[in-house]
Amino acid sequence: MLKTKRKLGFFDALMMGLSGAIGFEIFILLDYPYFNLELGAGIVFGLLLAGLVNLLIMFNYCELSTAMPEVGGAYTYIKAAYAGFISFISGCFRWLASIFGAALAAVVFIQQISYVLKAALNLQSFDLTQPPLIAVIVVIAMAALGVKGKKGAGVTIVLAFIAIFAIFVGSGLFHGLAPIEVFPKNLPINIPKVFAATVYMFPMFFGVRSLVAGAAQIKHPERNIPKALLLSSLLIIPLYICVTYTAVGTVSLEEAQLMRQEAGWQVPLLNLAAQKIFGWAGGALIAVAGMVASLSALGTSLTVQASILQGMSRDAYLPRLLRSAHQRFGTPYVAIIAGSLFVMFLSVTGAVEFLGYGASFGSLLVFALVNLSLLKLRKKKPHMERPFKTPLYPFTPIAGLIVSIALLLFPMLFPEAAIALMSCIGLTALVLLAYYFRMIGRHRMQIAIGGAGLSIGIFFVLLTCLVEAGLMPPIFPFIPSYIMLLIGAISIIAGILNAVAHG
Amino acid sequence: MAPAFLLLNVYLLLGEKGLIGVWLMNIRGTLAIIVGLMQSVTAALVFIFACCLYFNFFGVQGQLNGAIESCHFHVLVLLVFGFFSIISGLFLVYEWLESR
Numbered sequence: 001m002l003k004t005k006r007k008l009g010f011f012d013a014l015m016m017g018l019s020g021a022i023g024f025e026i027f028i029l030l031d032y033p034y035f036n037l038e039l040g041a042g043i044v045f046g047l048l049l050a051g052l053v054n055l056l057i058m059f060n061y062c063e064l065s066t067a068m069p070e071v072g073g074a075y076t077y078i079k080a081a082y083a084g085f086i087s088f089i090s091g092c093f094r095w096l097a098s099i100f101g102a103a104l105a106a107v108v109f110i111q112q113i114s115y116v117l118k119a120a121l122n123l124q125s126f127d128l129t130q131p132p133l134i135a136v137i138v139v140i141a142m143a144a145l146g147v148k149g150k151k152g153a154g155v156t157i158v159l160a161f162i163a164i165f166a167i168f169v170g171s172g173l174f175h176g177l178a179p180i181e182v183f184p185k186n187l188p189i190n191i192p193k194v195f196a197a198t199v200y201m202f203p204m205f206f207g208v209r210s211l212v213a214g215a216a217q218i219k220h221p222e223r224n225i226p227k228a229l230l231l232s233s234l235l236i237i238p239l240y241i242c243v244t245y246t247a248v249g250t251v252s253l254e255e256a257q258l259m260r261q262e263a264g265w266q267v268p269l270l271n272l273a274a275q276k277i278f279g280w281a282g283g284a285l286i287a288v289a290g291m292v293a294s295l296s297a298l299g300t301s302l303t304v305q306a307s308i309l310q311g312m313s314r315d316a317y318l319p320r321l322l323r324s325a326h327q328r329f330g331t332p333y334v335a336i337i338a339g340s341l342f343v344m345f346l347s348v349t350g351a352v353e354f355l356g357y358g359a360s361f362g363s364l365l366v367f368a369l370v371n372l373s374l375l376k377l378r379k380k381k382p383h384m385e386r387p388f389k390t391p392l393y394p395f396t397p398i399a400g401l402i403v404s405i406a407l408l409l410f411p412m413l414f415p416e417a418a419i420a421l422m423s424c425i426g427l428t429a430l431v432l433l434a435y436y437f438r439m440i441g442r443h444r445m446q447i448a449i450g451g452a453g454l455s456i457g458i459f460f461v462l463l464t465c466l467v468e469a470g471l472m473p474p475i476f477p478f479i480p481s482y483i484m485l486l487i488g489a490i491s492i493i494a495g496i497l498n499a500v501a502h503g
Numbered sequence: 504m505a506p507a508f509l510l511l512n513v514y515l516l517l518g519e520k521g522l523i524g525v526w527l528m529n530i531r532g533t534l535a536i537i538v539g540l541m542q543s544v545t546a547a548l549v550f551i552f553a554c555c556l557y558f559n560f561f562g563v564q565g566q567l568n569g570a571i572e573s574c575h576f577h578v579l580v581l582l583v584f585g586f587f588s589i590i591s592g593l594f595l596v597y598e599w600l601e602s603r
Binding site for chain 2: 453
């Protein structure tokens with residue numbers, strides 16, 4: 001078991017929670033519910049719901065993190081409750097959430113740098129068709145820093161952001177901030193939209209759980225962790241609501257759409273509001289803050305996903321190779337590079353809505369499993385020392401579970417969310433397949449694949465012969481017969497070699 | 504005595520450490536790396552082709568117009584084949600690396 005010296009006090013723990021929550025998400029996640037779902041000022045209500053759901057789930061985290069103040073967070077709790085397959089699944093979902101989050105951070109960086117170059121510096125010739133290239137460069141740079149083991153300046157960034165947001169909100173009060181209707185119009189009809197917005201904006205809050213991941217370093221965990229976790233979850237709600245209220249109150253939906261039309265690209269809402277309050281300089285300031293936040297989050301996410309891969313490799317779910325440490329820097333370079341490839345692939349898509357929902361779904365599934373773990377551990381280990389007990393047990397974890405699942409299902413009414421959820425289910429299927437392969441062992445797997453390869457090869461050859469004999473129309477008319485025969489022959493030889501492989 | 508001697512000679516020749524056995528193992532190793540690499544390359548090409556077909560890079564769909572009625576079906580078949588091929592190829596390459 002990994003033992004870490006406990007040296008962080010309450011303030012450090014609070015900063016750890018806040019630095020996890022205050023990040024790049026607010027720079028981008030307001031756009032989709034505001035513009036696409038056309039909720040307008042109603043997004044403030046969705047934001048409040050997201051914050052309250054997060055607070056509810058954090059009560060359960062408090063009990064588990066004080067009972068098991070160890071490295072690993074959610075993965076450790078789920079492993080203690082269920083072990084085996086479920087903990088493997090939770091690790092995979094947590095990893096997926098980190099990967100989606102990292103890709104989203106790369107996309108935010110591109111958006112914000114585009115704003116600085118295109119709008120603030122008036123470089124209209126900046127080609128916005130190059131973002132995939134920029135995304136790849138940014139991810140490679142951050143992965144290289146991750147391999148070198150560079151640390152971010154968490155507390156400084158948190159304080160700087162709080163200052164920037166305070167200036168933004170304060171100035172907004174004196175620059176045309178109009179009173180807005182916080183509750184969405186036609187609420188019964190718009191409930192699915194509100195829930196979709198809640199899910200989409202949920203990643204803005206759940207970063208506070210990073211405090212739980214660092215629980216092993218916190219002094220007096222039984223006292224400091226619940227206090228810091230709940231306080232940071234509470235503080236973040238008014239902070240984000242104030243910022244969103246100011247942004248929405250400063251630029252109405254119609255005005256924002258007009259400004260976007262004039263700009264000729266999808267300028268983020270926060271930049272538009274800052275631009276209206278302070279002029280180009282304000283927009284640029286928010287853009288620079290967004291760039292810093294996204295780079296910091298990208299670096300952190302790459303490190304977090306690497307530690308998840310390492311943990312799963314330690315538990316023999318994944319190959320040992322992923323635990324390899326760099327000879328000079330001592331960092332898990334293989335895990336960082338492996339994760340970076342996925343992040344690169346996702347970030348070049350530039351599909352903000354897809355990535356936002358993906359990050360949220362991964363985390364919601366983990367939260368559902370954490371709530372289940374709490375219920376299971378209360379029954380399985382009733383005498384376990386629990387310095388903090390979730391209030392109103394069992395209603396709190398059951399409510400957390402139901403809310404997590406409801407938030408997963410409601411957005412299915414919207415195509416972007418449905419695609420993201422389907423992709424997550426597809427990835428889950430791959431994860432299950434990987435688990436199955438891992439459990440049956442490489443040798444048996446090789447024989448099975450050999451058999452399949454042999455069959456495919458024979459099928460290819462037979463198919464080609466039938467087509468050549470004119471007994472059936474070609475299935476792949478664009479592939480010449482001799483290539484089909486060659487591919488079939490290679491498959492047959494490979495199949496035989498795999499099927500008779502030595503154990 | 505003679506049959507036992509004969510069997511011993513056969514074992515010495517064909518057994519795992521026998522002359523022919525070692526030779527066969529070497530051949531198997533060489534074959535494994537060649538076929539493994541060929542299959543991996545084929546799988547990579549199949550994946551690239553499937554991507555080109557799906558996203559219509561270089562106007563592939565247009566060039567194959569008429570030939571392809573159901574693009575999605577072809578992409579699916581290519582992906583499944585590529586998936587099996589790459590795993591099979593990498594197993595062989597890994598086996599060769601292990602045997603060194």
